[in-house]
Amino acid sequence: MxxxxxxxxxxxxxxxxxxxxxxxxxxxxxxxxxxxxxxxxxxxxxxxxxxxxxxxxxxxxxxxxxxxxxxxxxxxxxxxxxxxxxxxxxxxxxxxxxxxxxxxxxxxxxxxxxxxxxxxxxxxxxxxxxxxxxxxxxxxLPCAGVTAWHAIVEEGKVMPGDTVVVQGTGGVSLFALQFAKLAGATVIVTSSRDEKLERAKAMGADHGINYKQTPEWEQVVMDLTNGEGADHIVDLGGASTLNRSLSALRVGGQISIIGGLSGFQIEGLALIPAIIRKARLQAINVGSREMFESMNGAIAKHVLRxxxxxxxxxxxxxxxxxxxxxxxxxxxxxxxx
Known part of the structure; x- marks a missing residue:
């Protein structure tokens, strides 16, 4: 072979x-x-x-x-x-x-x-x-799908009416968008390209932020949530995004740390915003067979692609x-x- x-x-x-x-x-x-x-x-x-x-x-x-x-x-x-x-x-x-x-x-x-x-x-x-x-x-499904399911459903327990921020338009991000919409959440997607944001909106995203044009995207998230912040943020950027994610989070919200596209070493982590917000930082490393099977049941039920x-x-x-x-x-x- x-x-x-x-x-x-x-x-x-x-x-x-x-x-x-x-x-x-x-x-x-x-x-x-x-x-x-x-x-x-x-x-x-x-x-x-x-x-x-x-x-x-x-x-x-x-x-x-x-x-x-x-x-x-x-x-x-x-x-x-x-x-x-x-x-x-x-x-x-x-x-x-x-x-x-x-x-x-x-x-x-x-x-x-x-x-x-x-x-x-x-x-x-x-x-x-x-x-x-x-x-x-x-x-x-095995890595990108299960990782997003673990973040949004298993650990995030996203509910109808929640606001979820998804960084980027790669595999994990788009699965997170789909699962968050299944849960009834409002989803904000960030990307460096307007055409990708338009495609994400066609998949159900409620808002898009071009972080190249608006580097302080966390301020837009605060504006879109009437100053409250997002309930859940799926952070794939790592070094360059985690502090901004903390600033965009509501009190008691959760950040799912999934990737390090801009680096895995984070210097100058802003602890004060984390403490003030009582932020939960949850690292996600794919998931179990049981999670995979639960995800497959939801994908089949909703005919998700x-x-x-x-x-x-x-x-x-x-x-x-x-x-x-x-x-x-x-x-x-x-x-x-």
Whole structure:
């Protein structure tokens, strides 16, 4: 079978298409023929050596994807041949609170990922995907979808009438927009491009703020909320946005810290606004299988569809990563087998 491996160093120059033996499922495992994968910032970080500079090579990258069960190992009972399944990001996080041990079981590093024609995964680390979604759409769910669901529903407990600020128009952000609207919230989206804000409004966003034109976007949030501030802010910017998020938050509100697009080291964190607002800063790291299954139920019930920006072929995987690195996308970048 064909697979992409990180080998001989870091960077896209070291992501190579190779041949591997067809894997065989063992006890409690299933063999999956991959149909599509979706890219995340973490995948590029793994390839560039940002997350694990001591990476054990060779490694198959990419955590998110969907495929068809084509063979079952001994003592498997959760799935049947022919079903479409997706691997959960943290293979050992089934339900409840995460543990330190969970982080050694994430797909795409340290475990081999899904950028291969066939993969074997434990049946406990898989979920069925909503029937109405295409393979490409379903591939977007494990990381971006579950992260947004965790932030908006599981931890945020967003209610009708709440105001939610979503930063950017990438995969997590657009899922957060969709889930917040399902909850009945007013959603404010920030972006550097007016055309992306218009597309977000077409998806249901109530307001858009161009942070290039209005760097002090937190003042606009305060104006839109009659001086009260937002109930929930999904912060993906990190270093350059967290202080502004604190200034845009209502008293008792929550900030879901999800990304660090502008950096992960935050100097000069404004503690006074945080204390005055009794702010809750909740870091979000994807989610459990139980969360994934709950999210899938909501997606199926509301016939929700993820937003896919562009689809590449398996042979164009390097080009897909290059396009992803350009950060010009709206929604998810996918690779179809």
């Amino acid at each position: 064909k697979a992409y491996e990180i080998t001989g160093g870091f960077g896209l120059d070291h992501l190579k298409l190779t041949e591997r033996p067809l894997p065989t499922p063992g006890r409690g495992e299933v063999l999956i023929k991959m149909k599509a994968v979706a890219l995340n910032s973490r995948d590029l970080g793994v390839i560039d050596g940002f997350y694990h500079p001591d990476l054990q090579e060779p490694l198959i990258p990419v955590s998110d994807g969907v495929g068809e069960v084509i063979a079952l190992g001994e003592q498997t009972s959760r799935f049947q041949i022919g079903e479409r399944v997706s691997g959960i990001f943290t293979q050992s996080w089934i339900s409840g609170k995460p543990t330190k041990a969970n982080w050694s079981s994430s797909l795409g590093s340290p475990l081999n990922g899904l950028l291969a024609e066939y993969v074997v995964l434990p049946e406990e680390g898989l979920v069925r995907v909503p029937a109405h979604l295409t393979d490409v759409e379903a591939a977007t 993820p937003t896919v920006d562009k689809v590449f072929t398996f042979e164009q995987s390097i080009e897909a990563f290059q396009y992803f690195a350009s950060a010009s996308y709206f929604g998810k970048i996918c690779i179809e087998f």
